[in-house]
Amino acid sequence: MIEYRSVAKTFADGTEAVNDFSLVLPSRTTTVFVGSSGCGKTTLLRMVNRMIDPTHGQVLIDDVDIATRNKVKLRRSIGYVMQHSGLLPHRTVLDNVGSVLRLNGMSRKEADRRSQEVLETVGLDSSHASKYPSQLSGGQQQRVGVARGLAADPNILLMDEPFGAVDPIVRDELQRELLRLQHDLDKTIVFVTHDVDEAFLLGDQVVILKQGGEIAQVGAPADILASPADEFVSSFVGLDRGGRTLHVEERDGRSIVVDASGKATGVLAR
Amino acid sequence: MTWGWDNRDRILDLALTHMWLSAIPIVLGFVIALPIGWYANKRRWFRGPILSLGSVLYSIPSLPLFVILPSIIGTRILDPTNVVVALTVYATAIMVRSACDAFESVSGSVLDAAEATGYSGPQRGFGVELPLAGPVLLAGLRVVSVSTVSLVSVGALIGVSSLGSFFTDGFQRDFTTEIMVGVVGIVVIALLFDAVLVLTGRLLMPWTRATARPRFERIRSFRYAFGSGPGS
Structure with missing residues (x-):
């Protein structure tokens, strides 16, 4: 379980990204932060692995304030998947997937074996294992990114617009794949997107954000559609345009x- | 060319000296410039001054530098150390700029990703930043190598033996063959060093051959190689 308690973040340049945000993200479910740019969704995500520390409030994982935990160790215990895969260009696919395992002190042989296994889980042919990221397509790179996030078998998986830069057909495929993975693996996923359709497809709990990390509405997709909290939500999810x-x-x-x-x-x- | 054959021991001897006198400044320049370039990339205010200092140092003509160094560092006039120190200054001056560019060329999002997946500061520096700066560092090092190998010969003017001694000797005796031997020898050493660097790069950076090398890198090495250098 991840819990935000009155979290606020003001950056050094004075930008107020998040202002008094509180929310509980239940374990083994997918929570999607959705909003337009500047709503603080990525800031909220990056607070979970302490890439950003809040200026006020606390973030707790399983009731432990993560401010008390070592940053590096915390990050190794949490999977992270980002938009442009973030793979290391000088490492092979296999080494990329196994990087966290190696950092945790696992032997190369064991890490390679586990990496092969995870690559299979995310549906990437083992013939790609010895390639470099630049030799893969965008969709394949994202699969490797997901594999790396899952390699150390973390309880929590953070996904920062992971499918934002791939073409619609591949995105569709990767979204289905993620649903299948989540069905099998039962992780606590925090997912950030600006795409409402993606949020409704993947989220058990969808958090619609306004500027400054203000929650417009939290709920299951069906509940949000059934009773949108206000005009902002209606308009954001597209109820006013007739598409839904x-x-x-x-x-x-x-x-x-x-x-x-x-x-x-x-x-x-x- | 019988002269060359008759003097093969001396040629070989001077070639080895020449290689030593070049290799030490190349290695030292690289080792000194690396942390400076890395730091200049972290602290942006440091970059301008350090690059200007590099340019100033590189513009000092080599011959006067060879001559005044003994009075600065307390060596004897004929000590080869003077040449090594002076060339290390030049090598560092060129290499600092390359090192700045090299670390700047590393994608910020890759570093961010490494941090987010749990690399500690040092692990990220040595395991991600340094190797990814590698291609641009290598391009700079190749220029330093060629420049240093050719500059060692200037030391002959102040009596530090190298293949450059064939120039001074050949000029005095008006003996073209000897000069040619010196020229060819230096070119061969420069090519040899370059080949070693390129091969080492291929071994250490196998990923660069899996992808096309960015074009700007080649243009940059070209600019370094043929831009203004120290006079002799």
């Missing part, structure tokens, strides 16, 4: 789902 206001039209004996603009979006299953 659907109705059914009968056509040749089948029920076609149509949005408010008249675009057919699917067929109702029976």
